[in-house]
Amino acid sequence: MAKISFKLNDQIVEFESDLNRRLLDVLRDDFNLTGPKEGCGEGECGACAVLLNHEIVNSCCTPLANVIGQEVITIEGFSKTKRYEVIKNAFANTGGVQCGFCTPGMIIATESLLNKNPHPTDFEIRIGLSGNLCRCTGYNLIVEAVKEAFKVGEGLW
Amino acid sequence: MSNWCNQLLKEVICLKDISKSINRVDNDEKASGQAKYVADIKYEGMLYAITVRSSIVKGEIINIKYPNLPEGYYVVDYKDIPGKNIVKVIFSDMPVFTEKTISYLYEPIALLVGPDKEVLNKLLKQVSIDYKEDEGVFDWVDSVIHYSFDKGDGKKAFSNKRIIEYTYETSYQEQAYIETQGFVGYPEEEKTTLIGSIQCPYYVKNAVIQALGETEDNVRVIQATVGGAFGGKEEFPSLIGCQLAVAVKKIKKPIQLVYEREEDMLVTTKRHPAKIKFKAAIKDDRIYALGVFAGIDGGATIGLSGVVLSRALIACTGVYTIDHLDVSGDVFKTNTVPNGAFRGFGAPQMFFAIEMFVEHVALALGKDVLEFKKAHLAKQNDFTSTMGIFRDPILIPEMIEKAMEKSLYLEKRKEYDKPNSYKGIGMSIFFHGCGFTGSGEKNVIKAKVRLKKDGDLVYILVAAVEMGQGIKTGFRKLVSHMLDIDIERVIFNNPDTDFVPDSGPTVASRTMMIVGGIIARATKEVKNRWQENTFVVEKEYEQPDYIEYDEETFKGDAYPAYSWGVNIVEVEVDKYSYQVNIKNAWSVYDVGKAIDEKIVTGQADGGLAQGLGYGYLEVMDHRVGKIRQKNMTDYIIPTAMDMCPMKTYLFDNPYAFGPYGAKGVGELSLIGGAPAVAMAIEQAIKRRVHKIPVTPEYIMELIKNGEN
Numbered sequence: 001m002a003k004i005s006f007k008l009n010d011q012i013v014e015f016e017s018d019l020n021r022r023l024l025d026v027l028r029d030d031f032n033l034t035g036p037k038e039g040c041g042e043g044e045c046g047a048c049a050v051l052l053n054h055e056i057v058n059s060c061c062t063p064l065a066n067v068i069g070q071e072v073i074t075i076e077g078f079s080k081t082k083r084y085e086v087i088k089n090a091f092a093n094t095g096g097v098q099c100g101f102c103t104p105g106m107i108i109a110t111e112s113l114l115n116k117n118p119h120p121t122d123f124e125i126r127i128g129l130s131g132n133l134c135r136c137t138g139y140n141l142i143v144e145a146v147k148e149a150f151k152v153g154e155g156l157w
Numbered sequence: 158m159s160n161w162c163n164q165l166l167k168e169v170i171c172l173k174d175i176s177k178s179i180n181r182v183d184n185d186e187k188a189s190g191q192a193k194y195v196a197d198i199k200y201e202g203m204l205y206a207i208t209v210r211s212s213i214v215k216g217e218i219i220n221i222k223y224p225n226l227p228e229g230y231y232v233v234d235y236k237d238i239p240g241k242n243i244v245k246v247i248f249s250d251m252p253v254f255t256e257k258t259i260s261y262l263y264e265p266i267a268l269l270v271g272p273d274k275e276v277l278n279k280l281l282k283q284v285s286i287d288y289k290e291d292e293g294v295f296d297w298v299d300s301v302i303h304y305s306f307d308k309g310d311g312k313k314a315f316s317n318k319r320i321i322e323y324t325y326e327t328s329y330q331e332q333a334y335i336e337t338q339g340f341v342g343y344p345e346e347e348k349t350t351l352i353g354s355i356q357c358p359y360y361v362k363n364a365v366i367q368a369l370g371e372t373e374d375n376v377r378v379i380q381a382t383v384g385g386a387f388g389g390k391e392e393f394p395s396l397i398g399c400q401l402a403v404a405v406k407k408i409k410k411p412i413q414l415v416y417e418r419e420e421d422m423l424v425t426t427k428r429h430p431a432k433i434k435f436k437a438a439i440k441d442d443r444i445y446a447l448g449v450f451a452g453i454d455g456g457a458t459i460g461l462s463g464v465v466l467s468r469a470l471i472a473c474t475g476v477y478t479i480d481h482l483d484v485s486g487d488v489f490k491t492n493t494v495p496n497g498a499f500r501g502f503g504a505p506q507m508f509f510a511i512e513m514f515v516e517h518v519a520l521a522l523g524k525d526v527l528e529f530k531k532a533h534l535a536k537q538n539d540f541t542s543t544m545g546i547f548r549d550p551i552l553i554p555e556m557i558e559k560a561m562e563k564s565l566y567l568e569k570r571k572e573y574d575k576p577n578s579y580k581g582i583g584m585s586i587f588f589h590g591c592g593f594t595g596s597g598e599k600n601v602i603k604a605k606v607r608l609k610k611d612g613d614l615v616y617i618l619v620a621a622v623e624m625g626q627g628i629k630t631g632f633r634k635l636v637s638h639m640l641d642i643d644i645e646r647v648i649f650n651n652p653d654t655d656f657v658p659d660s661g662p663t664v665a666s667r668t669m670m671i672v673g674g675i676i677a678r679a680t681k682e683v684k685n686r687w688q689e690n691t692f693v694v695e696k697e698y699e700q701p702d703y704i705e706y707d708e709e710t711f712k713g714d715a716y717p718a719y720s721w722g723v724n725i726v727e728v729e730v731d732k733y734s735y736q737v738n739i740k741n742a743w744s745v746y747d748v749g750k751a752i753d754e755k756i757v758t759g760q761a762d763g764g765l766a767q768g769l770g771y772g773y774l775e776v777m778d779h780r781v782g783k784i785r786q787k788n789m790t791d792y793i794i795p796t797a798m799d800m801c802p803m804k805t806y807l808f809d810n811p812y813a814f815g816p817y818g819a820k821g822v823g824e825l826s827l828i829g830g831a832p833a834v835a836m837a838i839e840q841a842i843k844r845r846v847h848k849i850p851v852t853p854e855y856i857m858e859l860i861k862n863g864e865n
Contacts, residue, residue, distance in 0.1 A: 034197035035190020037384070039335040040418045044789035047335055075190035084189075092184040095755040098763065099625030100187025101336040101384030107188060122802075129797040133789065135333050135385050136625045138766030139797040141759055 006067045009033075009077025019065040023057075024048045026064055027074055035075035035104045039133070046132030049105035050074045056112035056131070075104035083111060086153035087145070096145035098136035105132045110146050118150055118157035175638050175817050176807075178755035181630045182644070183623065192382040195339040195354045200411035203341070206233075206270045206404055207277045208414075209284050210263040210424070211255070214293035214492045214782035218257050221266070224283035230271035233404040240370030244399055245363055246392045251458040251495065253368050253399045259288065261457035261492050262782045263424045265396070268404050270412055293492035293782050297432070297452050302463045304470060305485035306711035308544060314446035314481030318438035321521050325435075325510035326848035327831075329777035330428035330770075331786070332499055333794045336384020338425060339415035340398055342405040349402050350377040355394045356386045357662035358620045362654045364395035365402040376402070380651040383624040387767070388498035390624070391664050392461055393426050419787045426497030427777065429453040429465055431506035435514045438481070442522060444515070444533060446481035449473040451507070455488040456495035462488040465496075467708075468594060469503030471715045474542045475511035476553060476586045477533035482542060484711075493782050498664065500764065501589075501827045505771060508587045509849055512832035517845060530586065531557070545706070545714030552808050553586060556723045556745040559806055560584065564725040564743040573840050582727045583836025585829035590716030591812075591821030592667040595706030604698040605658035606675040608636070608683050611691050615640065615683060617649040617676065619660040621668045626823055627756035628668050635673055635752055635816055639680045640687075658695065666821025669752055670718065670812070671698060677816035701814055718812045720820045721747040724765065724829035728837040735853035735860075737773045737838060742803045744829075749812040749820030761805040761826045768830020770795045773838065773851045 005014040008031065017026065027033040027050070036059050039047035043061040050059045051073040052066075078084050087110050090096070097103050106129065113120060113128030120128060125146045126139070134142065150157065186192040209232075211218075223232050235242050235254040244251045255264050266286070269277050340353040349369060355361055355378070362378040369376065378398070383390065401414045416425075436448035451469055455462035470486045519529035535541075537550050561567060566582060573580040592598055607618035615636060623629040629649050637644040660672045679696040686692060706713035727741040744761050751757040774793055777786045786792035811818020835846045842856055844863035 028197075032199075033190075034193070037194065037336065038196065039337075040789040042418070042788060042790065045335055079189040088184070088188040091188055092180045095178075095181070095759045097181060097184050097187050098627070098759055099334070099336070099383060099385040100183065100192055101194065101334075103187050104190040126797040126800075131796075133335060133794060133796065135335055135387070135767070135794060136763045137759055138762035138764075138795070138803060139800045140762045140803045143797065143802075 004064060004068055006069060007071040009073055017064055019063065021064045022060055023062040023064055023067055023072070024059040027059060033074045033076050037101055037104070039101065044133070046105040046109065047102050049108040049132065051078065051108055051112060054115055056109050075108060078108065078111060083153065083156050086156060087111065087149045090145040090149035090152060094141045094144040094148055096137060096142040102132055102134040106134065106142055110149060113146070114150055114157040120150070176751040176754045178753050179630065179634060181627060182633055183629055194336055194384050195341055195352065195381045196415045198341050198352060198381065200343060203411040203413055204270050204272055204408065205274050205277060206268045206401065206412050206414040207281055208265050209267040209269060209281065210265055211259040212286065213259055213288050213290050214262045216259050216288045216290040218259065219287040219289055222285045224280055226280065227276065230269065230280065231408055232267050233270060233407055234267035237403050237407045238368055239406065240368045244396045245367045246395055247461050247464055248459045251396060251460060253396065253403065261494055265400065268400055270404050270408060295491050295493065295782060297454060297489035297491065299490045300487040301455065301459055301490045302466060302488040303485070304467060304711065306543065307483050308542060309481035310446070311481065312483045315436070315438040315448065318440055318445060320436060320438055321518050322434065322436045323514055323517050323847065325433050325513055327431045327506045327509055328850065329430050330499060330775055331422060331777055331792055332387040332389030333792065334385030334387060334389055337416040337418055337421040338390065338393060338397060340394070340401045341411065341413045342401045343411035344405055344409050348375050348377055349405050350379065351398050351402060352379045352381050353394055353398060354381055354383050354390055356390045356622050356624060356664060358622065358652045358654050359659040360392065360395050360662055361398040364399050368399040369402055369406055377653065377655050379653040380622050383622060386624040387500045388502065388664065389425060391498035391662060393497060418789065422787050422792060423784050424494060426495055428499040429455065429462065429496040429506070431469070433507065433510040435510065437518050439522065442524065444479055444518060446483070447474060447479045449482070449484040451486035453488055454491055454493065454496060456491060456493045458495040459488065460495055461497050464594070465503040469507040471543055471590065471594070471711070472504050472507045473511065475508060475515065476535055476588055477515065478535040478539045479533070493779055494784060500767065501824045502665070504589055504824065504828050505768065505831060508585070508828045509831045509835065512585050513835060513846065516836060541715065543711050543713060543715050547719065549718060549812060550810055551721065552747050552810055553721055553723070556721065556747065556808055557586065560723040560725045560743050560745045563804060563806065564727070564741070566725055569727065579730045579732050579841050580728070581837040581840030582725060583833045583840065584723065584725045585832035585836065586723050587828045588719045588721045589666060589821060589825040589828060591718045591720055592671050592716060593665050594715050595708055595713065596700065596704065598671060598698050599700040602661040602698070604661040604672060604675060605695060606660050606672060606679055607658050607693060607695045608676070608679045609693045610683055613646055615647050617647065618657045619672055619676065620652045620657050621660055621672050622652060622663040624663065626760060627753065631669055631752045631756060632673065632676060635676060636680050639677065640684055666720070666824045669819045670815040670821050673816040673819060674814050717814065718749070718820045720749065720822065720825045722825050722829050724833040726769065726833040726837045728834060728841055730838060730841040730856065735856040737851065739769060739799065739801045739834065741801050744803065744805045744826070745808065746805065746825060747808045747810045748822045748825065749815050750809055750818035751807050752817065752819050754807065757807060757822055758805050760822050762803045764826025765803060765830045766795050766800050768827040769834050772831030772834040772849050774799065776850055776852060
């Protein structure tokens with residue numbers, strides 16, 4: 001057990017825990033943040049994606065030790081932002097949401113991509129989303145959503 | 158605005174084409190992470206369950222030794238089942254917990270239940286089981302279901318004709334829903350309640366009633382938000398629903414049973430591997446008669462396998478009319494994980510095989526493939542394989558034209574034919590029979606639908622499940638459109654068997670066409686009684702008079718309606734690594750009438766991606782009964798990098814009994830992907846493909862030894 005502190009969705013959190021616990025379990029079990037999902041438990045599907053210092057990571061493969069003193073944003077935190085509104089509306093308009101299990105992770109991936117590259121090409125979008133598996137959409141409409149998001153949200157990233 | 162103007166505006170809105178897209182009603186809760194899937198649901202004092210499984214493929218349990226359980230931990234096994242130790246499905250031959258006999262690896266024996274998952278995992282490792290081990294059967298020799306039928310002159314039609322024969326093979330496919338299987342169960346006084354990731358609330362409820370030996374009132378099943386299903390959550394949840402219900406009944410506490418990915422991949426039902434042999438008798442450069450011999454691997458239990466086989470056999474001629482048929486098929490029992498429902502339900506196997514076969518026959522005869530296929534296309538009023546009738550117009554010729562025009566098929570086909578192009582373009586043509594086979598809807602399912610008007614609101618009360626396919630939006634849009642009211646005034650909550658009637662399972666591309674059709678009839682009555690404040694309308698399925706089908710002889714109209722499709726897929730194959738790169742895909746569909754174009758496009762893209770994956774990417778196999786792919790790293794499903802831009806075009810062709818003419822959508826779009834990509838690869842490598850998935854290893858083998 002160790003004393004741990006990091007920034008979670010704009011708040012500093014402090015608690016005692018094992019350093020080798022998975023960030024995903026801490027978020028879901030200790031903070032009841034169930035937006036990040038467990039799809040595979042080994043960093044393959046991206047359903048558990050969160051932002052660590054504004055970059056996408058799979059929280060199922062992130063030990064708690066790695067986030068000490070860092071900033072973690074989950075979909076619950078990100079959904080309070082204007083960027084989220086733009087991305088969410090784009091997903092809705094294009095039809096990028098189906099069963100929804102991959103959607104929070106896909107939105108986190110979109111944010112992480114646009115944060116680094118506000119005007120990605122189709123190819124760059126596909127690379128940016130390739131760590132997130134979706135079994136419903138075939139990705140086509142999600143790629144369209146990302147394109148709509150950066151056009152509508154011009155200047156936000 | 159003047160009244161007149163208002164009235165006019167209203168009429169314009171009324172006449173608005175229903176296909177025009179709206180945004181889905183569940184976008185916000187899903188995007189924001191607020192939607193509650195099974196694993197997100199927690200109760201005070203909730204326990205967890207993990208499954209004790211066999212470590213052999215075949216044999217008998219001699220003795221089980223459980224470790225000493227700490228306080229608050231339990232074993233739940235067959236001895237705790239108050240009712241029947243059998244899971245009620247279409248063919249009930251699977252125990253809830255095996256008592257003695259083991260027929261596949263990782264067969265469920267018991268649940269360990271307790272408050273701490275880590276402790277449970279430790280306890281699981283300490284369970285020791287003695288077996289009397291037998292040798293497993295993996296060859297397809299033990300036929301447990303055999304079907305056969307003929308058409309026209311049957312076997313006689315083959316004498317004195319030129320015969321062409323080829324065999325095709327398809328392998329496993331895993332549904333790979335991103336949310337694994339799971340339930341949360343809890344007691345409510347006398348009642349046992351389950352919340353699950355399920356397609357069929359009443360399948361689970363009826364199975365639990367039988368396993369618990371309970372009355373209907375004492376079992377309640379509620380659908381959680383479902384994170385993908387694709388058939389994988391049709392019958393399998395009945396097994397684990399029963400197991401969990403037995404545990405809840407015994408322990409009387411809330412319990413969660415959620416599979417980890419590895420467990421899900423190793424033990425849940427998959428698409429049946431198939432081997433299909435065709436024999437064509439040729440007369441006047443046409444296929445005069447077709448012999449079909451199909452085998453599918455059912456795995457250790459039969460379950461739905463017979464229905465999968467029958468749906469495959471009914472589709473044996475593909476979209477072509479062939480007057481003389483000799484058809485037979487078997488379900489083989491092997492000591493492997495039971496196979497079951499997966500989007501397409503037998504059709505993806507058969508359409509891959511028949512599309513390749515007709516092409517290979519054309520090549521053997523030295524004919525142009527497209528012209529050969531066109532010459533055999535089924536037309537309106539032709540007899541189906543089962544001597545039913547294609548009653549509605551068939552738009553396939555126009556759909557082929559459209560797909561070719563958009564993809565520049567003919568030009569590309571010609572260009573890629575050049576030696577060493579390593580590029581190819583392929584076209585598949587297919588249909589899907591909508592709804593249950595034959596009289597299944599009337600005799601077995603007997604769907605009921607209820608609408609409740611309460612003041613300004615209308616409640617849709619059905620057991621249909623939103624699993625990503627968009628039915629929540631579709632049904633609310635349908636009712637609001639018919640009543641000409643705002644969609645916010647139409648309520649459709651996740652089904653809860655305490656409140657909704659049994660409108661049947663969410664399967665078989667039946668939900669919009671069949672359940673939606675009943676909803677539309679009920680909505681008409683609501684509209685006529687609109688002045689009344691509060692009332693309930695209940696309607697049942699009415700089968701069109703003309704449908705008659707004999708399941709024994711495979712004679713009659715197997716389906717009330719058919720949806721149709723054309724896929725064109727363009728690929729490039731790497732000269733050195735033989736990696737297949739999908740460049741583009743075009744689809745044309747006749748789904749009667751799209752209730753929402755955007756939702757249908759989503760189904761079209763997603764189904765095609767699964768069909769393409771089935772055709773070239775998704776490898777699953779077993780070694781002596783053990784599935785070798787146990788996670789998303791071993792079992793590769795398409796990523797955004799593997800997929801390509803997809804274009805979809807819809808043709809209206811309304812079906813009289815579907816709401817606004819709608820037919821089935823969900824399964825159709827998976828069926829054409831595999832044959833289209835296989836044909837494109839054939840052109841790229843100038844070799845004939847006889848099995849899927851067409852992996853680089855298979856391509857290498859074909860380039861060395863394959864037929865040109």
